[in-house]
Amino acid sequence: MATPAGAEAAAAGGGGGGKKKLIIIIAAVLLLVIIGGGAALMLMKKKQHAEDEDGAEAPAAAETGHAKPKPGTPPTFVPLDPFTVNLADKEVDRFAQIGVTLEVGDPKTADQLKAYMPAIRSNVLMVLSHKTSAELLTREGKEKLAREILRESVRPMGIELDDEEDEDAAATSKKKKKKKKAVESPVTQVLFSTFIVQ
Structure with a gap:
């Protein structure tokens, strides 16, 4: 009878290890997705900033809505x-x-x-x-x-x-120091x- 009780204990211990592995895998995947999303966001911001510096046409078109x-x-x-x-x-x-x-x-x-x-x-x-x-x-x-x-x-x-x-x-008048956009x-x-x- 000791055999069936030992088998149950081994099965319970093996099942707990499987759950831990699954949690670790899910956490690793989530961490990769978060890091990838952050990197993509940084690259998009950097690209947009470079476009804004290249030409002043992008902000003017964005303000008026006309390309x-x-x-x-x-x-x-x-x-x-x-x-x-x-x-x-x-x-x-x-x-x-x-x-x-x-x-x-x-x-x-x-x-x-x-x-x-x-x-x-x-x-x-x-x-x-x-x-x-x-x-x-x-x-x-x-x-x-x-x-x-x-x-x-x-x-x-x-x-x-x-x-x-x-x-x-x-x-001609020097009153306006600030130039209007x-x-x-x-x-x-x-x-x-x-x-x-x-």
């Missing part, structure tokens, strides 16, 4: 319905009919602009209605209008662009498809 288009890819154009407005001339009634197309880097940005189109059209109409025919008939006036339309077209998206006149004034506009250019002043 730079790849070189060689054609831009996307967002045509706006033509604008017909009364001008601010006081001596005579004059009006302008202006067709505007916005150039953006990719179709995703074009879709985002289309979502804000009523606000964009309203802003552009407000800019146009404050212009006189004398301002719009010169090349400089058209270029200034294009800059103002660019600024007003991204304002509904929460992007505030500095006006060039404001930048010139800030450069440049904001990248999703609209790269404003193009006129029609421009009639009567």
